[in-house]
Amino acid sequence: MGGVQSELLHKNLEKYQAATFLSRSEIIHIHRLYLKHGGQDDEESRLSWQNVVRIPQLDQNPFKKRICHVFSEDSSGNLTFLEFLEMFSVFHESAPLGTKIHHAFRIYDFNDDGKIDAADLFEVVSRLCGRKDDNEECFADDAPLSDLDEAQVHAEEGEVQARSVITPGQVEEIVKKTIKQADLDGDACISYYEFYSVVARSHTFLDSFRIWFN
Template sequence: MFTSSTCSLLRDQNTVLGVTGTTFCPEQFMNQYFQLFFYCLFLLVYRLHGRYHEMAPNVVPMDYTKDPDVKLPMQLIINMPELKENPFKERIVASFSEDGEGSLSFNDFVDMFSVLSEMAPRELKAIYAFKIYDFNTDNFICKADLEKTLNKLTREELTDEEITLVCEKVIEEADMDGDGKLGFADFENMISKAPDFLRYSLGNQVYQQKPF
């Protein structure tokens, strides 16, 4: 059921879309909108499959109707232009791998690029950023995890003393329950104070390059 304000908004879209002189009723407009949305989604998945296939054309089939059990190794994935300069490339790929070892099925591959895209919700990015920084996979970010994270972010340009000082300060500021480590709630609260944290920590080059 469309309200009068919704109908007015949808009528205005005819002008925004450059189709003045053409009039759609709200139901027609929404039908066209959803058709376009799913077509664009199909096109993106199709192009991602092209990228996945070109990495191992003798392994990845073109026909997925039989749901083939195909996975590509981490080494192929991390050498993609979107990832090869990212200091967290191994952790990123491992975080989207079902077995945690870095081999990606096509579904894993699509999930990875979906989360790394600019259009992905911030909440979803936060979940995967937490997984990426949780090096020991204990569902917490401890001091050792933070040390590894900082070394990768700074490309080991800080001294051990500087790393220790920064890690202690981060835990002091972000650890809300005082257990000496960061749970997801602590992490989420911390990054909410830094709007660009997810963009730059996951690798700005991922956002700048398109996966097709």
């Protein structure tokens, strides 16, 4: 098997290739990453979400806990190797647009009710604009944007360089405008089909919805 030392991969590598958008070498690389961060060489054990979010491909992602939640079948955030592999497959550059949009919708649907409402969008925009991530609450309340550009904030795990952040009022305005533009049936929410219609026209979505191996 070309130097593959894993019993799991010896038995299932071809099956994993057929079921994902990943190459043989990428699957081997992902398996090594899974083991390196505490995973077991089987399909039943789960790697804790606390370890998953520490992998280099996720540690700076503001949606990292949410991603773990979506890809864990039991919604615990803890991932089996197959779920870990699926996560990389969906974020791979070869994954179809529809597959990516489906999972993006699930990630943005924070309350898991099958639609994206104002509360969901507030969480999404807050993360995309740097107000929040999965380690921190809001970095600042209503401080002027200009005062925050060069500031430093202290996260739970140490000092981090502050990002340019916006106020809650500005986030709410973005949320209102987004719903107004995307909500075709007037229910004040964004359905999956409305979400698909908007995202499919985006020129940046495919490049942004990726996990890089290097």
